Amino acid sequence: MADIVAIIPARSGSKSLVDKNIKVLSGHPLIAYSIAAAKLSKKIDRVIVSTNSKEYVDIARQYGAEVPFIRPDEFSTDTATDKDFLVHAMNYLEENEGSTPEYWVHLRPTTPLRDVKVVDNAIDEIIQDKSATSLRSGHKAPESPLKWFVKDNCYFKGLVSGEDYNLPKEAFKQVYIPDGVVDIVKSSFVMNNNEIHGDKMIGFESPVCTEVDSVEEFEYIQYQIDKNGSELLDYLNQVGS
Numbered sequence: 001m002a003d004i005v006a007i008i009p010a011r012s013g014s015k016s017l018v019d020k021n022i023k024v025l026s027g028h029p030l031i032a033y034s035i036a037a038a039k040l041s042k043k044i045d046r047v048i049v050s051t052n053s054k055e056y057v058d059i060a061r062q063y064g065a066e067v068p069f070i071r072p073d074e075f076s077t078d079t080a081t082d083k084d085f086l087v088h089a090m091n092y093l094e095e096n097e098g099s100t101p102e103y104w105v106h107l108r109p110t111t112p113l114r115d116v117k118v119v120d121n122a123i124d125e126i127i128q129d130k131s132a133t134s135l136r137s138g139h140k141a142p143e144s145p146l147k148w149f150v151k152d153n154c155y156f157k158g159l160v161s162g163e164d165y166n167l168p169k170e171a172f173k174q175v176y177i178p179d180g181v182v183d184i185v186k187s188s189f190v191m192n193n194n195e196i197h198g199d200k201m202i203g204f205e206s207p208v209c210t211e212v213d214s215v216e217e218f219e220y221i222q223y224q225i226d227k228n229g230s231e232l233l234d235y236l237n238q239v240g241s
Contacts, residue, residue, distance in 0.1 A: 006038035012053035033112035052076035111180030133198025135184040137206035138176035181206040
């Protein structure tokens with residue numbers, strides 16, 4: 001049994017951008033880029049797609065991923081959590097294959113332009129830290145959200161006491177924005193706890209990235225590929241569609 005598996009969630013039914021997980025980017029569906037990243041990784045042994053769509057199953061297999069199950073509808077709603085599909089996948093392998101991999105590398109299709117070396121570095125980091133319960137990637141926020149406001153009726157109110165929101169940004173700790181470059185969870189922790197990340201979550205600093213949740217973001221990623229190219233696109237073009 002492979003000990004490091006990539007899990008790529010790709011439910012159908014997105015409302016923000018219809019069928020965004022299979023929207024065609026430079027000739028290939030968005031999900032193909034995450035499959036390519038997992039395939040090019042030197043650390044990942046197995047690539048699994050979790051989906052509720054038979055159409056997505058065919059696409060995922062076309063690009064070399066395994067789809068050993070169809071995700072149940074109750075874990076495929078707008079309110080379903082990462083924990084839902086992860087626990088379902090772990091239980092399925094345990095029940096049908098007799099064991100489940102320890103490391104689950106969560107690669108979201110909506111972050112298509114990740115660097116494979118960054119993924120492998122994240123895997124190395126969590127393997128080396130035996131006390132870690134998980135790993136999540138995030139990039140530096142340009143400014144602390146503690147300087148922001150909420151709106152109460154027509155008035156702005158600070159998130160901190162007094163007028164500390166007026167302090168210079170250097171007065172606040174560096175904040176990181178979670179992104180979809182790479183998350184890693186451990187089945188030994190997830191299966192024995194009521195959470196997936198735990199209190200020893202490695203903060204893995206990743207490059208700034210764009211995630212697809214709107215037409216504008218998709219168009220910007222297309223612009224990035226057109227301008228800079230992509231090793232993932234090169235791989236996909238080589239293996240064919």
